[in-house]
Amino acid sequence: MRKLGTPSTRVVAPVKAWAPRLGFAVMVGAALTLMVLDRYDSRFTERVRTTVMDGVTPLLDIISRPVDSAAEVMAAADELANLRSENEHLRTQNERLLRWQQVARRLGAENDALRDLTHLVPAPGLDFITARAVGDPGGAYVRSLLISAGSDHGVAEGQAAITGEGLAGRVLHVGRRSARVLLITDINSRVPVVAGDSRERAVLGGDNTKLPKLLYLDLEAKLHEGDVVLTSGHGGVLPPGIPVGVVTQVGEEAIRVTPFVDWSHTEYLRLVDYGLPAELREITNTAPGGEPR
Amino acid sequence: MKQSFWLRLDLFARSLFPCLVTLGLVLLGSAPLRVPELSAIMPALSLIAVYHFTIHHPRLLPYWATFLIGILQDLISGIPPGVSVIVLLTVQAVIRARYRYFATAGFSLNWLNFLLLSAAAFMIGWLLTSIGFMRVLDPRPAVFQYLLTGAVYPVLAWLIMRVRKTFREENL
Numbered sequence: 001m002r003k004l005g006t007p008s009t010r011v012v013a014p015v016k017a018w019a020p021r022l023g024f025a026v027m028v029g030a031a032l033t034l035m036v037l038d039r040y041d042s043r044f045t046e047r048v049r050t051t052v053m054d055g056v057t058p059l060l061d062i063i064s065r066p067v068d069s070a071a072e073v074m075a076a077a078d079e080l081a082n083l084r085s086e087n088e089h090l091r092t093q094n095e096r097l098l099r100w101q102q103v104a105r106r107l108g109a110e111n112d113a114l115r116d117l118t119h120l121v122p123a124p125g126l127d128f129i130t131a132r133a134v135g136d137p138g139g140a141y142v143r144s145l146l147i148s149a150g151s152d153h154g155v156a157e158g159q160a161a162i163t164g165e166g167l168a169g170r171v172l173h174v175g176r177r178s179a180r181v182l183l184i185t186d187i188n189s190r191v192p193v194v195a196g197d198s199r200e201r202a203v204l205g206g207d208n209t210k211l212p213k214l215l216y217l218d219l220e221a222k223l224h225e226g227d228v229v230l231t232s233g234h235g236g237v238l239p240p241g242i243p244v245g246v247v248t249q250v251g252e253e254a255i256r257v258t259p260f261v262d263w264s265h266t267e268y269l270r271l272v273d274y275g276l277p278a279e280l281r282e283i284t285n286t287a288p289g290g291e292p293r
Numbered sequence: 294m295k296q297s298f299w300l301r302l303d304l305f306a307r308s309l310f311p312c313l314v315t316l317g318l319v320l321l322g323s324a325p326l327r328v329p330e331l332s333a334i335m336p337a338l339s340l341i342a343v344y345h346f347t348i349h350h351p352r353l354l355p356y357w358a359t360f361l362i363g364i365l366q367d368l369i370s371g372i373p374p375g376v377s378v379i380v381l382l383t384v385q386a387v388i389r390a391r392y393r394y395f396a397t398a399g400f401s402l403n404w405l406n407f408l409l410l411s412a413a414a415f416m417i418g419w420l421l422t423s424i425g426f427m428r429v430l431d432p433r434p435a436v437f438q439y440l441l442t443g444a445v446y447p448v449l450a451w452l453i454m455r456v457r458k459t460f461r462e463e464n465l
Contacts, residue, residue, distance in 0.1 A: 023355070023356045023357070024356055024382060024385075024386050027356045027357065027359075027360045027378070027382055028378075028379055028382055028383075030360065030378075031360070031363070031364075031374075031375035031376075031378035031379045031382070032375060032379070033375075034364075034374045034375040034378075035373050035374065035375035035376070035421070035424075035425055038373055038374050038375070038425075039373070039425065045374050048368065048374075049368045049374070052365060052368040052369070053368070053369070056320065056323075056365075056369055059320055060320060060323060060324060060325075063320060063321065063324045064324050064325050067324055067325060067326065067327070068325075068327070071327045133325055134325065135323045135324065135325060135369065136323065136324070136325035136326060136327075136332045137322075137323040137332075137369050137370035137371060139333070139335065139370045139372060139438075140333060140334065140419075140430075140434035140435040140437075140438045141372055141419075141422045141426070141430055141434075141435075142370055142371040142372055143333075144370075144371050145325070146323070146369070172371075180371060182371075187426065187428065187430065188426065207431070208333075208430070208431060208434065209431075264327050264328060265327070266325075266327070267325075267327070
């Protein structure tokens, strides 16, 4: 325990009393400097960030394994309980999908024929990188995932991250063995999209809620609940035609979209390498709307 | 001589306990829960740890350690770097300024103190993140996060004390 009042402490006391306060002031000053630095020139903080991400990702990978196993067990139990109704559901879905398959085959053939007629230049081929989502930093203000693949595996800034259902987000920071995916629901996320049969152009903007909004929509645009939203490919970073979600709220103040992605099943993400030249990627990433801040 | 070396190593390992536990909680808080609704209101475990250790082992969690822990948390979570640092340091500074009061208060009184102090901490965090992102953020998720953090506090604080005690008894 502390001994107060001995002669030596009486002399040193004022110095001792001020030293911690100075330490506090220095540390807060450093933190504020970092905040300002990150705001106006993020190169330094970016480098530190990706280094830290690379260091932390293997640890998070270990921590996330038991969590995933537990989630799997829960899901398995849930499945067992709902086996009958699930079966019924799948049967009807299968019927519906078979009909769709026929439609798709017909459209595919028609599409090929029309392409031949018009001599359409095919879109650049897509490459996929599959990565495990090892971190969900959460918090009240950010919607993002950390994945265990980085520039060593071909991940690059701006790539689309998709699940089986549709677009989940896009790559924001890239380390050597890790990367951060900014989800489409994040407040800083902006994705160029087209919506509805009339292919209205808009920007899908997140606001940290489950339902992102359509921004910069034409005033004349008529959208209805149930209209499908796809990526438009404008800006050249995301490939066009990735399913994003369905319009679910058409209100006076905002048109909101329910993403197709099932957020509780984002263990694995596929990153779409659009095969853009690096120079173009750099240009589009710094274009307004391309930079999420 | 040999004895004292091992003793010193032992003491050194013990003195790392608060930092390691807080770091572990930062990582644990970032683990994917696969429950999107929950991850938004994930309790601020590091805040609890910093509060607890600053009261019970103030020398073992110096300002610079809190600084590093805060930076790590900011860089992992993607909020502007520096926000958690300032939040955690402020909590620590308040406790140190009224150290005697906090150190002599009982468990439930310190819970109440935590509720008050963390309310201020969340407000500072909201303000700084809003400034960093240059837009007014919806404070509602933060309110839920605050409530959940307050609810988790007694459990986590008790657990930390429990682990600490086990270590101490082993020594005897």
